[in-house]
Structures are given as structure tokens and as C-alpha cells.
Amino acid sequence: MEIRYLPALNAALNTTATLLLLWGFVLIRRRNFDAHKKVMLAAFATSILFLVSYLIYHFNVGSVKFQKTGAIRTVYFSILLTHTVLAAAVAPMAAITLYRAWTNQLQRHRKLARITLPIWLYVSVTGVVVYWMLYQL
Numbered sequence: 001m002e003i004r005y006l007p008a009l010n011a012a013l014n015t016t017a018t019l020l021l022l023w024g025f026v027l028i029r030r031r032n033f034d035a036h037k038k039v040m041l042a043a044f045a046t047s048i049l050f051l052v053s054y055l056i057y058h059f060n061v062g063s064v065k066f067q068k069t070g071a072i073r074t075v076y077f078s079i080l081l082t083h084t085v086l087a088a089a090v091a092p093m094a095a096i097t098l099y100r101a102w103t104n105q106l107q108r109h110r111k112l113a114r115i116t117l118p119i120w121l122y123v124s125v126t127g128v129v130v131y132w133m134l135y136q137l
Helices: 003-029 033-061 071-102 106-136
Strands: none
Touching: 003 033, 003 106, 033 071, 033 106, 071 106
16 A cells, blocks of 8 residues: 555544444443444554554655645644644543453443543544545645
């Protein structure tokens, strides 16, 4: 695979993570614990694949500049800023949430998952938005 295809792959991985997170939420609300566990592990693995692909791309290409001007530039950087800050926060939060579930600390898992899930969803969705604005707009 050529490096130039990695941004599209990254957007696909973020979309997949979003869908898996939503599915995992539905499963836990239905108290389907085994399926929830599998889907959330898949979401975590998908996000790790995204991170590896993202790092490979930017290691090879460097920073990609947003070319548009005007109000859309302000919108882009507002989304990018919140996305970046929350992405840095959600990585350890997701790992800790997963660890707490894995070690059967379910009350602590639920407490952190209620915070982690919306942030993780925001990061996954805005990752696709950033891709679209940077490469497709």
C-alpha cells in the first residue's frame, strides 16, 4: 500500500471505530455482556490500527497544511484543536477503561466508561471530519 492512501484508510478506521462504539453501547444497554466485550475490544483494536497508520503516514509526510481561507479555516482549526486535545486524553482513558473491565473492576469501569465513550466517539467522528476537510473539501 502506498502512503498516499493512508489518510483514507485512517478515515475508514475512524468510521469503523465509531460504528463499533455505538454498537457496543447498544449491546451493553441490552445487557449482552459477552458481545459488548468483543465489540469494544474490536473498537480498541481498530483505534490502535488507526494510530499506527496515522503515525506511519505523518512520519513519512510530515504535517499537512489546511489550504482553505476564510471562515472555514476557523471552523477547521476549532475542530482540529478539540479533536487533538481530546484524542490525547482518550487514549489512556480507553486503555484504563478496558483494563478495569478486563480485571473485573466493573463499577469503576462503568464510572469511567460514561466519560470515555462520548469523548472517544467525538474523537472518532471529528477524525473523519478533519480528514474530509483536509483532503476532500
